[in-house]
Amino acid sequence: MSIDAGQPGISWFLQLRAHIDGSLIHLRSDGDAGWALLIRAGALFLEGSTSTMPLALDMEDTASLTDGSWHSLALTATAAGSKIFLDGYQCFSTTGDLSPDGCGPGSELLADPGSGIEIRNLATHEGVLSPADILALSPAPTPLIEFAAARLSDYDVSELSELTAGTIFARYRVRGPGQHGTILAAGGGGTEQLNLSVTAEGIEYKVLGRRGQWRTFTAHGHWDQGHWHDVVVRVGHGAVQIYVDGYLEAHLPGQAFFGAVGSLDEVVIGQDTSGSRLFGEVRNAALFSSVLNDSQIKKLSSVTPLDTQCLFDAGFHDSISYRIPSLITLKSGVVVAGADQRETIANDSPNSINFTIRRSFDGGLTWGDLQTVLTYPGHGAKGASVIDSCVVQDRRTGRLVVLIDHFPGGIGQPNAEAGLGVDEKGHYILHDSQGVTYTWNEDGSVTDSDGAPTPYRVSERGDVTVTEDGQESPGGNVFLADGEDPNQTLLTARTCYLQMIYSDDDGETWSAPINLNQDVKEEWMSFCGTSPGTGVQLRSGRLVIPIYYNGDHKRHFSAAVVYSDDGGTTWKRGKSPNDGRLFEGREIDSRTLDTEAAATHEATLIERADGSLLMLMRNQHPSGKVAVAVSTNGGETWGDVSFAQEITEIFCQPNAVPWPSEDCPERVIFANASQMRPYRGRGVLRLSEDGGRTWIASRTFNPAHYVYQCMTILPDGTLGLLWEREMQGLYFSRIPRAWIEAAKI
Template sequence: MNKRGLYSKLGISVVGISLLMGVPTLIHANELNYGQLSISPIFQGGSYQLNNKSIDISPLLLDKLSGESQTVVMKFKADKPNSLQALFGLSNSKAGFKNNYFSIFMRDSGEIGVEIRDAQKGINYLFSRPASLWGKHKGQAVENTLVFVSDSKDKTYTMYVNGIEVFSETVDTFLPISNINGIDKATLGAVNREGKEHYLAKGSIDEISLFNKAISDQEVSNIPLSNPFQLIFQSGDSTQANYFRIPTLYTLSSGRVLSSIDARYGGTHDSKSKINIATSYSDDNGKTWSEPIFAMKFNDYEEQLVYWPRDNKLKNSQISGSASFIDSSIVEDKKSGKTILLADVMPAGIGNNNANKADSGFKEINGYYYLKLKKNGDNDFRYTVRENGVVYDETTNKPTNYTISDKYEVLEGGKSLTVEQYSVDFDSGSLRERHNGKQVPMNVFYKDSLFKVTPTNYIAMTTSQNRGESWEQFKLLPPFLGEKHNGTYLCPGQGLALKSSNRLIFATYTSGELTYLISDDSGQTWKKSSASIPFKNATAEAQMVELRDGVIRTFFRTTTGKIAYMTSRDSGETWSEVSYIDGIQQTSYGTQVSAIKYSQLIDGKEAVILSTPNSRSGRKGGQLVVGLVNKEDDSIDWRYHYDIDLPSYGYAYSAITELPNHHIGVLFEKYDSWSRNELHLSNVVQYIDLEINDLTK
């Protein structure tokens, strides 16, 4: 296994600090260990308690503040913050100068930001990023490490939080924070504006250091952290993706923990976009993870580390021409030992919203389904892909000189055809998709292919014979709802392998029903079992647990503000009517829910664990909810609610698994993925490890 460091380390290591709470005190640089930082701080302090009253550090700082570049390094906790509060401020406190100040601020939603203002110079900058902070973990306040760099040379303001660059903004008119007109106050826990304290804070500043220098990225990365999370997939890793969504976790029988995810290249947008499916695994209970590889990918668009704009003008820009994969799910087949991964497949420029809902993309001939193709210049899908990949002309019922390979690539007379790959960039204020000169094999899912599939959604399956170290070429599953209906949509997360048989089940959904895909032969063939649901347009993403032999409970997303469930007592052949869980709330549009059956007894009973946001006002307030199963009637008593973080902090799609050591691994989107204000955030899919005792306190 190729183990790797999870991400750059950031923080400061301090020894020998003993300060009175709330008393501004200067610490000499030789009392601290700054690792490889090449300069001593002009100010160092710590152990400040913030309780809606500012702490004045002006005498200790202002006469040392000089030069045009500065760095602030801070370790702080805020598990009960005010809605808007300043952690640090420099200001002109005189009357008439209320808009001359610099502040580092946070909101109770997890947003972090800075303001740089000077009314006389006409400067009014506000830079921030939502979903950047931790409030609490395992019931204790989390120490966040913040580094803010004001760099006059590059004219940039850059913020790092917990080892992650959350923003870096370049400006035409750069104002050093030391050069704000008339600075006479330096405060912790507030900003002094015209003699009054604004943006009062609650929490603590454990350490703060200021430097008259813009420290380098390398120096930033050498400062240690005390994070509660890890990054399995991260911006700039081997996927070259900047964004990730829709995580999964699955513990294999070998003890290996496997994860898959959408590696997204066009911001955090769903398809239509460029999206691959990446995987990683851990052999040590989630402590370290392998370098990600692709389980499914297309090559029509380059894998590029693109920073997608978040401004209102450009944030809705989507890659319009790429084929994509989205929403993966994993199961292990105990009979063959292979791992099966399914995902939705979208042809070039297609997503859920514009997929043809009245066409499966296949034609039925003598009881068999064959993939349909349309040739450039034709109006109709006159071709099908027959045995051995031979392309047939349906108007003559004769083979052509074209074949389609097992990779869905186009060959003419046995020779592979190619297309020119695309790259994307933002040029003159708009998204540009352009050829980059590289030739790649022509594929029927690509927009420049000679032959193209029907513009609808498909489900693909790939397998691994070595527990996720490599993946086979994907194959399309046949349609399950007939020729004249688009494919069902896969429910991301885990498939279900029944304990007492070789049956595998994946949950999918379509309008008005959950459609279960069932295989009894290690994924060689599949059939469907349908269960009606009382929602026509719901994204009814579902996850299953086996309560006991052959008894399956499915939990799924709805449009009612509640999590629904249904039960099968015959191994998935038939299903009960829909019921709802009390005591857990979701928004009207809902959110995916993750569920597992725990292997150990809790309070003497078998248990199910759900992962979900518990909030009516957004994808936030993440909880793991422990339910105790009553054997008499298979009802569940949802006994324990564990808060992942603060109720106001984001929590969207998630994955949970029981680790070999019986801990619970959680990989989740730590932001509100529905909010248009929180589009295109990097490194927000984070992994934590919890013990069962953490959940049941």
């Protein structure tokens, strides 16, 4: 078994069986550091601390560990972070170093099973086991019944008669397109009541309900080309899930299994109960009395593991939360990952939020420590903030440009006031408690509305100094929440500011923030901010960043772009697709928009081979599909809004990136959270080979918690994906082209 001896660290492997929540293992040290791995609410939970950070990792996606079945568990730990594997596949990771070196002298791992929990085969491995090593150590789940003939014995049938939950596995092929039929069927009293088939629509699983109506569950797709496919039907926890070749293809509410078949007396494979056979063959099949998890299903199909590293998570640099990923590969090959650092509470603005980055110099294999790029005064819910970074590089000059939203203390999107908050030069307009306005000049001086000097000076950080009769006194900070500082004198306008920062050395050093409101925001907008993730540089050299904003009705938003033709020196805002749009028989515009059904929110951009610009938009239209618009003039105006019928929309940020090759110059990858479960989740990557005009294949990347994401093409041609679980952290995964190409089969 290979261990990367060049990478220091440690690995642990064990098997567990649990019927109840409780403790599993813990690591004690001579000092205050140490951690415990528990089962809490049926899922893994890591708590304690390393020498550098606290740990409170709720691994919610590992739920149902108290099912009484044996599971394998592995941990790898290095100074770069630690990874947790369940049943052979990585389920979570953390920036914390869980190794003895990371927790201090005297550290020792001990098994600590609680009542109702068994642990066996606990082993320590010096060095880091590879994902392949861990998969090899992890046994496949044990079936209740395997099919050795076309029909189960009466005894085996009786074993199934009371199962209301469980899993069906079958490996099948048909003889070619258009040839379909039944994979598995069951009946009782001479009536077929359960059927699993491959059809022209995809994979269909149906069960005859008590009221004589068929309950039908379908995974739409084409798995009839003559290839071997694994199909898994997972029934439990209120849903039917259909997997093909180890990946989730459908998650459908409802629960129906063999226990729903009245007087069950027949289970057949490769045919229905009348004897009509599949136009192909079933090579092997098995039935499980347990509801297999995602890892166990992947193990059945020998899915190659993907490697994921946590880049930002709760406790990292003493922060409670990180959200909102941005990611870019620079012309130099440096990869820059950005995140909101939410210091004390996990909420959006109003909150104390900083913009932070980590950089990789080897294509995302290893990462430098956190850099705080942009921060404003204040803490907690009253702190000033920056939020929602969007990145683009001018590849002519190498300049890395970030647009980001800034809010003063106590202000966020819901309570921001309308207005620009700056003068025509981008200088902040300040006001005192009586509403008298002033201008904060570049040299730190403050002038009144007539341009006359005042006794105020403001530092770059926003601290006010008042000079009267030759004496200086503190005057608060202009960015803080109103009333937060007893010395308060002047404040910025309580609105949203679109700002730009830039780096000319691959993210090592950064400019001060530059206000853009004077060029791109209107007085009637209270919010005008980025669509986080990535912008694009067009072949013309134009930089284009997606934004969205509100109008007279603050709760309704419209997507648009801002663009620069001089490398970010000046910016303009284009029209929104909602300006002049015909919607439900009337013409609407972005200022007076009064219906959420026509609203468009965060968006992502792709330049096509013909020079047109594609925008894919978050929305709440009743269609439940991602909104689409196309511009032929670089984002200045847009055509009609339509909806991508292949892409489900659950009101969550999208991201897309071109991934061209010589044989497919318009290959595009799109990613979003595609299903409410009821939380936002099921991250799906989709493939287009015609610039986003059609979407020909998709693959579920993470079937459970998954919210925002950002993608980039790494120097070696691999896809880099930085994604979030919303509450736990941001994770970086490297995805080979073959992973998505396989979804076309």
